[in-house]
Amino acid sequence: MAKPFSFKVLAIDGKARRGVIDMPRGEIRTPAFMPVGTGGTVKTMYMDQVRGVGADIILGNTYHLMLRPGAERVARLGGLHEFARWPHPILTDSGGFQVMSLSKLRKLTEKGVTFRSHIDGAPYEMSPERSIEIQGLLDSDIQMQLDECTALPAEMKEIERAMELSLRWAERCKTAFGDQPGKAMFGIVQGGDNAALRVRSAQALSAMGLKGYAVGGLAVGEPQAVMLEMLDITCPELPADKPRYLMGVGTPDDILKSVARGIDMFDCVMPTRAGRHGLAYTRRGKVNLRNARHADDPRPLDEESDCPAARDYSRAYLHHLVRSQEALGAMLLTWNNLSYYQKLMQDIRAAIETGSFEARGAEISEGWARGDI
Numbered sequence: 001m002a003k004p005f006s007f008k009v010l011a012i013d014g015k016a017r018r019g020v021i022d023m024p025r026g027e028i029r030t031p032a033f034m035p036v037g038t039g040g041t042v043k044t045m046y047m048d049q050v051r052g053v054g055a056d057i058i059l060g061n062t063y064h065l066m067l068r069p070g071a072e073r074v075a076r077l078g079g080l081h082e083f084a085r086w087p088h089p090i091l092t093d094s095g096g097f098q099v100m101s102l103s104k105l106r107k108l109t110e111k112g113v114t115f116r117s118h119i120d121g122a123p124y125e126m127s128p129e130r131s132i133e134i135q136g137l138l139d140s141d142i143q144m145q146l147d148e149c150t151a152l153p154a155e156m157k158e159i160e161r162a163m164e165l166s167l168r169w170a171e172r173c174k175t176a177f178g179d180q181p182g183k184a185m186f187g188i189v190q191g192g193d194n195a196a197l198r199v200r201s202a203q204a205l206s207a208m209g210l211k212g213y214a215v216g217g218l219a220v221g222e223p224q225a226v227m228l229e230m231l232d233i234t235c236p237e238l239p240a241d242k243p244r245y246l247m248g249v250g251t252p253d254d255i256l257k258s259v260a261r262g263i264d265m266f267d268c269v270m271p272t273r274a275g276r277h278g279l280a281y282t283r284r285g286k287v288n289l290r291n292a293r294h295a296d297d298p299r300p301l302d303e304e305s306d307c308p309a310a311r312d313y314s315r316a317y318l319h320h321l322v323r324s325q326e327a328l329g330a331m332l333l334t335w336n337n338l339s340y341y342q343k344l345m346q347d348i349r350a351a352i353e354t355g356s357f358e359a360r361g362a363e364i365s366e367g368w369a370r371g372d373i
């Protein structure tokens with residue numbers, strides 16, 4: 001019998017929570033940042049490096065993996081953990097968000113969404129049941145419901161329609177997922193930037209008694225203030241004893257401010273995408289290694305970091321690699337960025353444990369504001 005999924009809140013500081021999710025493939029220390037491993041790879045990183053920077057869990061993408069190499073093929077090869085050689089927990093998104101943002105000729109109905117692959121134009125159908133089936137074929141540990149994320153700004157009627165559809169799809173995903181003790185299916189709160197719709201969505205999902213809850217429909221271009229206001233409204237309507245996952249978020253500043261509002265889990269392409277574009281995240285803020293000012297700078301990104309990419313290479317060398325479009329440039333900066341994000345999460349967890357989250361958050365923010373000397 002697989003060890004059941006469990007979430008424990010170990011410490012609270014204001015609305016910030018230090019917790020731990022326990023699953024058969026390992027523990028997830030929260031607040032947690034989950035590196036995005038879209039096609040079964042965290043781009044430019046070896047999986048033991050991803051683990052080495054402190055990640056407890058990575059993300060996989062139903063949409064990308066169903067198109068290539070195919071969910072049934074991954075299942076025949078032993079599932080995503082075996083395929084990608086990542087033995088720790090994996091959370092998979094349900095695919096709807098990526099269908100709407102990446103695919104062509106898509107048509108959304110009550111049944112689900114039909115679309116054509118952005119890779120070869122082949123036709124596909126994605127229903128709530130098929131999404132859960134695919135996530136099961138991938139042997140995903142935390143599976144997301146199929147939902148419809150409304151692009152903002154949008155009329156209330158449109159936001160309401162998508163939110164209510166997502167609730168009906170949540171019920172269908174819960175039925176399709178059934179009872180899998182060592183795994184979890186999370187619901188996704190929708191409702192755009194409308195307080196009343198956010199409350200209705202959160203309350204209806206909470207009544208379903210799911211193992212965890214995501215806040216979706218944000219980080220879609222709205223101002224940070226609107227995102228934070230929606231968290232102030234949504235989090236109190238979610239069960240205090242279940243993990244809360246803010247999808248697609250975010251910058252280090254977004255993360256600090258969202259932890260302060262009760263969020264436990266984050267994912268974002270920023271650290272990995274920025275690394276491939278010459279941008280480094282550091283405790284002194286962002287450093288754009290494309291900038292010529294680094295051409296003769298012998299200093300490392302951060303002499304105090306425990307990540308070799310931040311400590312052992314000169315800015316001049318990193319600038320050279322980035323300007324020359326050498327693969328090593330993307331590799332080292334991605335390694336630095338993921339290391340920085342995980343160190344941020346480690347600092348946040350420690351601060352909540354000691355009741356010093358607000359003060360530590362202010363110190364971290366001041367470090368960014370001082371800028372890179």
Ligand SMILES: CCCSCc1cc(N)cc2c(=O)[nH]c(N)nc12
Pocket residue numbers: 036038059060061093094095096097144147148149188215216217218219220247248249267
């Ligand atoms: C691998 C990517 C995971 S997060 C993708 C994402 C990002 C953002 N910003 C919103 C949503 C959402 O509302 N629903 C779903 N399923 N996914 C979302």
